[in-house]
Amino acid sequence: xxxxxxxxAADRKAPAPVEDPALLAEFQARIDRGESIxxxxxxxxxxxxxxxxxxxxxxxxxxxxxxxxxxxxxRAPNLRRKMALIAKVQDEAGHGHYIYCxxxxxxxxxxxxxxxxxxxxxxYSQIFNYPTLTWADIGVIGWFVDGAAIVNQTVLAKASxxxxxxxxxxxxxxxxxxxxxxFEICAVLSQGTDAQREMLQDAVNRWWWxxxxxxxxxxxxxxxxxxxxxxxxxxxxxxxxxxxxVNLTVPxxxxxxxxxxxxxxxxxxxxxxxxxxxxxxxxxxxxxxxNGPCNRERLAARNKAHADGAWVRQAATAYAAKRAxxxxxGGSTAAA
Amino acid sequence: xxxxxxxxxxxxxxxxxxxxxxVPVTTTLGPLRPTATSGQPADAFVEYCLRLAxxxxxxxxxxxxxxxxxxILEEDIALANIALDLIGQAEAFFSVAAEAEGRGRTPDDxxxxxxxxxxxxxxxxxxxxxxxxxxxARQFLWTALQVPFTKALSAASHAxxxxxxxxxxxxxxxxxxxxxDWVLKxxxxxxxxxxxxxxxxxxxxxxxxxxxxxxxxxxxxxxxVGAPVVTALREDWARTVEAVLRQATLSVPVADWTPxxxxxxxxxxxxxxxxxxxxxxxxxxxxxxx
Numbered sequence: 001x002x003x004x005x006x007x008x009a010a011d012r013k014a015p016a017p018v019e020d021p022a023l024l025a026e027f028q029a030r031i032d033r034g035e036s037i038x039x040x041x042x043x044x045x046x047x048x049x050x051x052x053x054x055x056x057x058x059x060x061x062x063x064x065x066x067x068x069x070x071x072x073x074x075r076a077p078n079l080r081r082k083m084a085l086i087a088k089v090q091d092e093a094g095h096g097h098y099i100y101c102x103x104x105x106x107x108x109x110x111x112x113x114x115x116x117x118x119x120x121x122x123x124y125s126q127i128f129n130y131p132t133l134t135w136a137d138i139g140v141i142g143w144f145v146d147g148a149a150i151v152n153q154t155v156l157a158k159a160s161x162x163x164x165x166x167x168x169x170x171x172x173x174x175x176x177x178x179x180x181x182x183f184e185i186c187a188v189l190s191q192g193t194d195a196q197r198e199m200l201q202d203a204v205n206r207w208w209w210x211x212x213x214x215x216x217x218x219x220x221x222x223x224x225x226x227x228x229x230x231x232x233x234x235x236x237x238x239x240x241x242x243x244x245x246v247n248l249t250v251p252x253x254x255x256x257x258x259x260x261x262x263x264x265x266x267x268x269x270x271x272x273x274x275x276x277x278x279x280x281x282x283x284x285x286x287x288x289x290x291n292g293p294c295n296r297e298r299l300a301a302r303n304k305a306h307a308d309g310a311w312v313r314q315a316a317t318a319y320a321a322k323r324a325x326x327x328x329x330g331g332s333t334a335a336a
Numbered sequence: 337x338x339x340x341x342x343x344x345x346x347x348x349x350x351x352x353x354x355x356x357x358x359v360p361v362t363t364t365l366g367p368l369r370p371t372a373t374s375g376q377p378a379d380a381f382v383e384y385c386l387r388l389a390x391x392x393x394x395x396x397x398x399x400x401x402x403x404x405x406x407x408i409l410e411e412d413i414a415l416a417n418i419a420l421d422l423i424g425q426a427e428a429f430f431s432v433a434a435e436a437e438g439r440g441r442t443p444d445d446x447x448x449x450x451x452x453x454x455x456x457x458x459x460x461x462x463x464x465x466x467x468x469x470x471x472x473a474r475q476f477l478w479t480a481l482q483v484p485f486t487k488a489l490s491a492a493s494h495a496x497x498x499x500x501x502x503x504x505x506x507x508x509x510x511x512x513x514x515x516x517d518w519v520l521k522x523x524x525x526x527x528x529x530x531x532x533x534x535x536x537x538x539x540x541x542x543x544x545x546x547x548x549x550x551x552x553x554x555x556x557x558x559x560x561v562g563a564p565v566v567t568a569l570r571e572d573w574a575r576t577v578e579a580v581l582r583q584a585t586l587s588v589p590v591a592d593w594t595p596x597x598x599x600x601x602x603x604x605x606x607x608x609x610x611x612x613x614x615x616x617x618x619x620x621x622x623x624x625x626x
Contacts, residue, residue, distance in 0.1 A: 066404035066412065073400045077617045077626040078444045079427050082400075083420055089403050090416035097409050135617055135626075185626075193624050301405065309407020311532065312468045315525025316408075322524065 017045040031232050036162035039105035047231055048106055051161050054233065055103045056113045060124035062096035063117070064298050068132040069141060077135060084181050085138060091174045098171070102163040118303050126284060127214050129292030136189055136196075136203035142182010144211035144249070150175045151245045152215070160232035183252065190256040204253070205261045212276070213284045215242040221281075243273055250274045380556035383456065384563065385433035385497070386446065387553075387599055389426045390457035392504075393447055394607070395478065396422030397614055398465055407468050414514055418475070421507040428500035435496070448618040452601075452608045459598040460543040462607040466536065469522055469529070473536035476515035477544050480576045481569060482508045488564035497561065516580045523584025534586050541589035546596045547573075 023042055030037065037043055066089050073089065076082035100110040116122035127145055132138065150172060157168035189200040216238040219225055228234040236244075250267075253260050264277030286292065344351025399419035406412040430443035460478055465471045486508055489501035522533040550567045557563045578588050597603065618626075 063409070070404040073403055074397065074613050075617045077448075077621075077624075079423060079430075079447055081626055083423055083427075086400050086403065086416050086420050086423070090413055090420070093404075093409060093412040093416065097413065100409075188625060191625075193621060195621060196624055305405040305407070308405075309411075309468065311526070311528050312407035312411075312522070315529030316521050317525075318529075319521040319525045 019044045019046075028230070031160050031230070035160075036165060037160050038162045046227070047233070050228060050231075050233055051164065052103060052106050052108050055099055055106070055164055056108070056116070057123050057125070059096045059099035059103060059113065060117045060122050061128065062092045062099065064124045064128045064302065066092050066096075067298055067301055068128055068130070068294070069138060071132045072135060072138050075135070076138075081185070088142070088178050088181065091178065095167075095171050095174070098167050099164075102167050105163050114306070118299070118306055120290070120299055123288065125214060126287040126292060127210050129287050129295045129298060130206070130210055131294050133206075134199045134203060136186070136199040137207070139182050139185030139189060139200070140203040140207045142178050142180075143186050143252070144182075144207050145214065146175050146178040146182055147249060148211050148214045148245050150179060151241050151248070155235045155241070158232075158235060183256075186258070187256050190258060201258055204258045208261050209279065209283075210287075212242055212246070212279055213287075215239075215245065217281065217284070218279075246274045246276050247272075379437060380553045381560060382433045382437045383553045384557040385429050385436065387456040389429035389433060389443075389446065390455045391461050391478070392422040392429065393426035394455065394457045394610070395461040395475075396420070396426060397610060398461070398463075399471070399475070401465055402471065411468075415471075418511050418514065421504075421511070425500065425504045425507070428503070429497075432494075432496050432500060444618070448615045452603050452611055454601055455598075455603065455607060455611070456601065457598055457603075457607075458543070458546045458549070459595060459604050459607075460540060460547065462598070462604060462610060463540065463543065464606055467532060468518075469532040469536040470540070472515055472518045472522065473533060473540050475511070476519050476580070477537075477540060477577065478547065479508055479512045479515050480580075481547050481566070481573045483512050483576075484569050484572045485564060485566060488569070492561045492563045494561040494563075497563070512576075519580050519586070520584045523581070523586040530585065533584075537581070537586060538589045542591045542593050542595055545591060545594035546598055549596055549599050551599070 024044060027037075027042065027044060027047075037047075069085065069089050069092070073082065073085050076085050100113060103113060104110060113122065117124070132141070153168045153172050153175060157165055157172055159165045159168070186200055186204075189196045219237040219239050225234065225237055229237070250260065250265070262277045264275070266275050267273075268275045287295065290296075396419045399415050399422065402415045403412060403419070406415055426447070427443045430446045433446065434441050434443060458478075460474060463470075463474060483505065486501045486505035490498050490505055492498045492501065519533065522529040524530070548567050548570050550565050554563075554565045554567075558565050581588050595604075
């Protein structure tokens, strides 16, 4: 699950390196022919940087995304739901792992990326800074959040960087499954008791707008969109993808009888789009910049897990070094 | 003035001028029968299956608590995977129990609508996760028995029970490899990891005795379908455990007490809290579908 990547002011300030025009032209020609770029191929520094930013934000999102959903593993209402949720969160961990590995093909180690996340320097999808308050949130996250991620990732599966595109193909298959199980939870709740239907509507009310924000700022506020599109890192604008998501989701909401919390939502027969109301971008930027309801808790949870696990990682490293016959690190334990 | 006729304790009659009439408890409650928690199960086969299932549900739940909080991403994946296997196994053994019981209860009824005193897991499984060393030590000690146990159980004459055991056995082989691998890394890693995992083993060791608890239930099911009696596997277990601990430069603890009771519903205080969380949503909406 993941939405669009967010470029911060710091990213934009990074100096643009001067590239050899001939190499740049050949690179652009390869992109235009629809070829995929592989790790050992020449690529502009800015292309590499954009990909690292995008892929690492994606990986971080998978990792942080384990927390809000993991919050309900221990309370899932029956064995089937419990197993499906564990499997889903495990998939997210797998996606994170897979994409971190993909990012390593661009010359950045997972340790560096994790350090950036833990220090609060890296971004991850703003959606995971909202709390999961009821079981219905688990359904709605699958339906909206994974649904939004699929809209994004289906097009990323045709992005120009080979390792990322291939990762997306596999990940999309799993996300489709996640979305189905989320929508199924919602469909069952919608047929349930009054309390269950209320729980569902409340979750929809809370997650709808943040889900639309997952696609990132409007194109008018996304200055790098043009280059990203030219290099086929992106293939559609944030607004186009957001519209596609809304068009897909409105009929699904109608099918299970939930209301989307937007009084301006209407169908436009000319454009064949569901036109939606104004997104609260102030909320979006507040969450992106660290002031969402759960930013601090999410980062604290990741830092705690990392700190608590330090001795375990050290042990694994020391053990591997001993097996490799390298000099012992930290003294022998044989006499202990 | 006459003494006050009101007794000091109206409910028992204590302090009244006339001795209270004693009503035998059986006339107020009806005849006493063994209950689900009295340690006299009506159906040994159902009881046997619940012991298998409850170990797995409770331990699987504990492992699932790690999800998102493990020391390394690979372990988030591995622990979730093992949790998933164990809960899947629990569901399979619950199904066998449900069918044998024939009272229309489902695996979810067993998991979500029994109180702690009705659970039949060994206490080792319900102990809190502690640090990663405790979790690994607990997993290792329990799984080292499950590998030979499920292998023996897969030869039982009850097809559904044997089938569930055979599937579980394949999974346990991997689980044991995972746990033993970490016992080696932690035991023979750094002085800190050695000390932590040794302390974990020392603390958990007394609870392993209960893994070998056997009573009339085991004897009855052994006679009925040729299921293994766990006491016969104790040496096998000890060999596996001691070999790994030795290789990991860890010492084999000595138990100075041997808590027991989980198989009869007498648990630690931890299980009630775990179930309170696990069952909260299901019980808040009785009769609801999810």
